[in-house]
Amino acid sequence: MRKAILERVSTRTFGKEVLSKKQIDEIKAVIDKYKGIKGPFGNSFEFTFNLNSNNEGKKQKIGFYGMIKNVPAYIGGVSLDTRNSIIDFGYLFEKVILELTTLGYDTCWLGGSFRRSTYRKKLAPNEVIPAICPVGHRADQRSFLDKRIRSAAQSHKRLPFGTLFQYFDEEKELEETTDSRFIDIMHLIQRGPSASNKQPWRFFVAEKHDVIYAYLERTEGYGIALGYDIQALDAGIALAHLEIGLENYDFKFDREEETKGVFFDGLEYIMTYKRAITE
Ligand SMILES: Cc1cc2nc3c(=O)[nH]c(=O)nc-3n(C[C@H](O)[C@H](O)[C@H](O)COP(=O)(O)O)c2cc1C
Incomplete structure (x- = not known):
């Protein structure tokens, strides 16, 4: 896919x-x-x-x-x-x-x-x-x-790579020079559709690329008139793109919903992906 x-x-x-x-x-x-x-x-x-x-x-x-x-x-x-x-x-x-x-x-x-x-x-x-x-x-x-809708939403554009993808442990944007397969997976997330092209997804990656954390940076006030959590759809789309990318390169990761150490102000934690330990 x-x-x-x-x-x-x-x-x-x-x-x-x-x-x-x-x-x-x-x-x-x-x-x-x-x-x-x-x-x-x-x-x-x-x-x-x-x-x-x-x-x-x-x-x-x-x-x-x-x-x-x-x-x-x-x-x-x-x-x-x-x-x-x-x-x-x-x-x-x-x-x-x-x-x-x-x-x-x-x-x-x-x-x-x-x-x-x-x-x-x-x-x-x-x-x-x-x-x-x-x-x-x-x-x-x-x-x-x-x-007109495409132009208002700037549908052909996406936020800069470094805004969407950063390292978890240090304040550093994910470099585009790391493992190209991994970077390609991140690009697949970046290509995702989102409501009004807000792209609220944020991903943090461990230094060794063996853990990926998915978050939402919600757009304040957005979607209130609709009366349901439209940006949760964007989060689901991003997870689908991440998993399709991982499968494409045969990277085995397991999902985990963590309860500690993943909560930060201004970001809503969604899910962690951890590289599966293979014998
Ligand atoms: C959850 C969601 C809801 C959307 N709702 C609408 C909508 O109501 N009307 C519309 O014209 N486009 C809608 N879109 C399309 C987005 O505007 C579009 O995905 C975005 O501008 C990026 O353009 P692209 O899909 O061509 O890459 C929606 C997209 C998503 C993911």
Whole structure:
């Protein structure tokens, strides 16, 4: 999935073609594959596939406030309204999106630009719809609004490498000259999508690169109007990219939720990855 991480880009302007039966089955098969699979905090989800049409039985066209054009279909899901469940949603939904990217589909994470009630009317009090994602094939040209959203979010840019990745024990940015495989993994995290391109993930690495600590540096006040923890999705996406990178280079790391020595002001601890001890 490394290639998919490098190729994925948010698409808000889709072509007018409808999906064929074969394509629909292909997308549904990816979703089915993720049924019952757990995220880093042990939550799993029943992602759904919906055609975006008024003619499909009772299915309703979803409202995108005019921001996303010609959506042929979309995937989505419901999560418990807790930080860790939303992190798991981000982690697993990103893997689905990357698999769809590998199959040649274009996508766009949507945490805000859709009418939630047209996706699911009845939710339990402790549930949220963290995001949905249109799936289809991009049009030849981006719409004016698509271009404007990309430019406002500076979607083609990422924060400097040294801001996102630092050493744990000393105040030093991770040097781009260390083991190139390790640096490539960090670049895969850096390429990740995030809500409004805020890139709230921060990673700290032990001197020997055998321990990696994942944190969130939250954007103050961001997402309050949405009423759920949207930046937890970003955290889950970053963990997915980290693990895809580690797997790509056959680096064996185990996850560990630590309870001591990892808490700092201004940073929210998420998860530690420790190099597995092999005989
Ligand atoms: C959790 C999450 C929520 C997002 N919500 C929206 C949204 O509501 N509307 C939108 O147009 N883009 C949304 N995006 C897309 C981001 O703006 C986009 O990922 C970012 O600008 C980087 O651009 P890229 O995906 O092309 O690399 C969201 C992305 C993420 C990860």
